[in-house]
Amino acid sequence: MGVVVIVGTAKGAFVLRSSNARQEWKVEGPLFKGWKVTAIARAADGTYLAGTASDVYGPAIQKSSNLRDWRQVEKSPQYPEGGKRKLNQIWSIVPNGKAHYAGVDEAGLFRSIDRGETWEPVTALNEHPTSGAWVPGAGGLCLHSIIVDPRSDRRIWCGISAVGVFRSDDGGETWHAKNEGVPVIVEDKEFKDIGFCVHAIAQDPKQLDTIYRQDHRGMFRSSDRGDRWQRIENGLPSGYGFPLALDPRTRALFSAPLESDEYRIPIEGRFAVYRSRDGGESWHPAAAGLPERNAYFAVLRRALAVDGLDPCGVYCGTTSGTIYASNNCGDRWQAIPCVLPRILTVAAFTEN
Amino acid sequence: MARIRVLLPSVMAAVTQGELEFALDADSVALALATIARERPGIALHLFDESGGFRQHVLCFLNETNTRWLDNLDAPLQDGDTLLFMQAVSGG
Numbered sequence: 154m155g156v157v158v159i160v161g162t163a164k165g166a167f168v169l170r171s172s173n174a175r176q177e178w179k180v181e182g183p184l185f186k187g188w189k190v191t192a193i194a195r196a197a198d199g200t201y202l203a204g205t206a207s208d209v210y211g212p213a214i215q216k217s218s219n220l221r222d223w224r225q226v227e228k229s230p231q232y233p234e235g236g237k238r239k240l241n242q243i244w245s246i247v248p249n250g251k252a253h254y255a256g257v258d259e260a261g262l263f264r265s266i267d268r269g270e271t272w273e274p275v276t277a278l279n280e281h282p283t284s285g286a287w288v289p290g291a292g293g294l295c296l297h298s299i300i301v302d303p304r305s306d307r308r309i310w311c312g313i314s315a316v317g318v319f320r321s322d323d324g325g326e327t328w329h330a331k332n333e334g335v336p337v338i339v340e341d342k343e344f345k346d347i348g349f350c351v352h353a354i355a356q357d358p359k360q361l362d363t364i365y366r367q368d369h370r371g372m373f374r375s376s377d378r379g380d381r382w383q384r385i386e387n388g389l390p391s392g393y394g395f396p397l398a399l400d401p402r403t404r405a406l407f408s409a410p411l412e413s414d415e416y417r418i419p420i421e422g423r424f425a426v427y428r429s430r431d432g433g434e435s436w437h438p439a440a441a442g443l444p445e446r447n448a449y450f451a452v453l454r455r456a457l458a459v460d461g462l463d464p465c466g467v468y469c470g471t472t473s474g475t476i477y478a479s480n481n482c483g484d485r486w487q488a489i490p491c492v493l494p495r496i497l498t499v500a501a502f503t504e505n
Numbered sequence: 506m507a508r509i510r511v512l513l514p515s516v517m518a519a520v521t522q523g524e525l526e527f528a529l530d531a532d533s534v535a536l537a538l539a540t541i542a543r544e545r546p547g548i549a550l551h552l553f554d555e556s557g558g559f560r561q562h563v564l565c566f567l568n569e570t571n572t573r574w575l576d577n578l579d580a581p582l583q584d585g586d587t588l589l590f591m592q593a594v595s596g597g
Contacts, residue, residue, distance in 0.1 A: 165519075187516040205520060209562040209592040210551035213520060225520050225547045234557050 154505060156460050157220070158468050159201075160476055161190030161498035166203065168220055169489060170504075175466050175480035180491045184223065185215070189242070192255075192455070193500040196248035202269050204243025204255070212243050214255065216269060228271040230255050230263035238279075244297040245455070249306055256296035260287060260313045264325065278311065278319060278328045283344040290314035290350050290369070297454060298354045304361055310354060310379060315339055317349030318366065320379050331379035336370040353397040353454045357432065359404060365433060367397040367408060367454075374433045388436035389427055390420050396457035400465040405430050405482055407439070407459070407467055409452040417451050424448040426457075426469060428483045439483030450475070455498035462503060470496030506530045507582040509537060512589045513548065521548060534567055535578035537588055552590060562593040 158169040158178075165183025184190070185205050191212070192204030201220055206212035213229040232238040238259050245256035246269075253265040255272060262275040287294055298312030307324040310331075317332040330346035339348040350369030357363035366373040366382060371392030373382040386392045391410040398407040406429040412420045419425070425440035450473040460466035465482040474493040477486045513525045529544070531537035542549040554560045565572045566589040567580060 185519045188519055207516070207551070209560065210517065210520075211554065211560060213547070213550055215520065223519075224522060228546070229550060231550070232555050234555055236555055239555050 154503070156462065156466060156501060157504050158458070158460070158476070158478070158499065158501045159193045159203075159220070160470055160493060160496055161193055161203070161455075161500075162474070162494040162496050163189050164494040166190035166193070167491070167493055169476070169491075173462060175460075175462075175478065176487075178478070178489045180489070184220075189497060191497050192243045192246045193498055194246040194248050195500070195502050196253070196268065197250070198268075200248075200268065202246045202248065202253070204246055206242045212240060212257070214243060214246065214269060214272070226270050226272075230257050230261075230272040230274070232259075232261070232274070241293065242295065244295045245299050247299040247301060249301045251306060254299045254301065254309070256299050256311065258293045258295035260284075260294045260296045260316065262296055262299070262311055262325070275325045277326055278321070281319070281328055283316075283330070283341075283347045286341045286344050286347060287313065287316045288339050288348070292454075298351065300354060300356050300364070302356070302361065308378070310356075310364065312351040312354045312366075314352065315350035315369070316347045318351050318354060318364075318379055331375075332382070333380065334375075334382035334384075335366070335368055335373055338369050352395045355397050355399040355406070357404060358399070358401045360432075363432065365397055365399065365406060367394055369393070369414060372408065372433065372436075385429075385433035386436070387434065388429075390425075393417075394452075395454035396452055396469075397454075398457045398459050398467065400459045400467075400482065401461050402463055403430070403465060403482065404432065405465065406433055406436075407457060407483060408436070409457055409469065411451055418449045422447050422449060424450070426467070426477075426483055426486075439479075440486070441484065442479075442486035442488075443477060453497060456496050458499040458501045460501035460503060466501060468499050468501050470499040472496065506532055507584050507586060509582050509584075509586040509588060511537070511541065512587060514591050516592075517548070517551060520551065531582055533579045533581055534565075534572055534575070534588070537582065538565075538578065564591050564593050565589070566591070 167182035217223040242258040261279040263272040300310040302308035332349040353367040428439040450471040456470040467479040
């Protein structure tokens with residue numbers, strides 16, 4: 154038994170392995186040397202999927218059964234030839250029972266019904282009536298977050314920057330913007346339900362109607378599947394940040410606040426992960442072992458992950474290439490001894 | 506029909522399971538590119554974008570000649586010719 158943490162960086166992926174104690178780590182890699190690794194997932198059958206990209210050679214999805222031997226899938230997500238849209242990056246891969254989903258830049262959702270081998274666009278979202286008015290955030294116009302409701306795979310949430318959250322209740326046939334209660338960031342002249350810059354979303358594993366949202370304009374929670382959002386920032390030094398992770402066992406939430414959208418660095422050079430154990434009602438620093446001074450990196454939206462063990466392991470990858478790991482739900486952290494390229498995404502899994 | 510060699514940049518080995526060279530039969534550069542797109546879509550994905558043309562920073566050389574300098578891609582091929590793909594070297 155052990156844990157594998159896969160770290161996707163700007164120059165390849167690295168595989169970090171440890172026993173369940175998660176004190177000593179072995180670092181392997183790089184996989185996909187020279188390629189950005191932008192999304193990582195593991196399907197129920199144990200197959201790993203990775204989103205790779207190059208500024209020169211474009212994006213694709215790769216599969217592996219053992220993290221050593223990888224094969225590019227038969228047909229990665231692609232926009233039609235001759236169309237206006239360009240596919241720049243795979244932002245998110247969500248394996249699901251009947252269908253896998255992938256979120257991409259330029260913002261769109263793709264679905265695979267053959268376990269990730271071929272992908273087709275989810276046209277009702279990609280060609281949503283508002284899509285002509287979608288505008289990018291600083292990270293591009295990207296569909297970066299996907300949640301499929303475990304109660305019904307017909308309900309799906311997507312987060313698009315800088316557009317907002319969309320929800321479908323009919324398996325992707327129709328989509329509705331769900332941003333009420335969140336301040337708009339780029340107001341459109343015609344469509345008042347878009348122009349919101351969601352950074353990350355997470356579903357409460359026990360109260361499944363509850364969705365948490367790290368937004369450009371703060372931290373929010375919805376208790377009605379995204380219909381209305383309320384601000385939950387009690388104890389946070391800043392509402393601004395990118396990632397949001399949730400321990401499925403204890404429901405502890407983790408965020409990595411930064412100093413405002415103007416600066417995007419830890420506040421006063423002190424980096425801290427914040428944790429909420431009460432569904433976002435209050436937040437407290439969980440920072441022992443993290444740098445208390447001279448820290449001026451950021452944590453990107455896909456770079457904070459949990460492993461689901463008891464106690465929960467938490468993994469935080471920085472833009473300066475350090476990965477901090479906690480084997481006790483954030484009570485104490487250690488830097489894993491490696492210096493990697495800019496960390497884009499982190500995923501953690503248990504291994505038999 | 507000419508038999509030519511196609512050479513890919515080394516960085517692509519990571520996504521082609523190590524394949525960096527292959528042969529194909531074609532009468533012209535245009536037909537060679539069409540053959541790659543049809544028979545090797547997983548490689549074509551990385552060479553061509555949604556416009557149907559080369560990705561912005563992908564260069565293609567027919568032997569010593571940048572194919573962008575050719576009047577058109579109907580340039581005939583001969584046995585032993587090489588199509589070399591590489592990334593444009595620019596920036597610091």
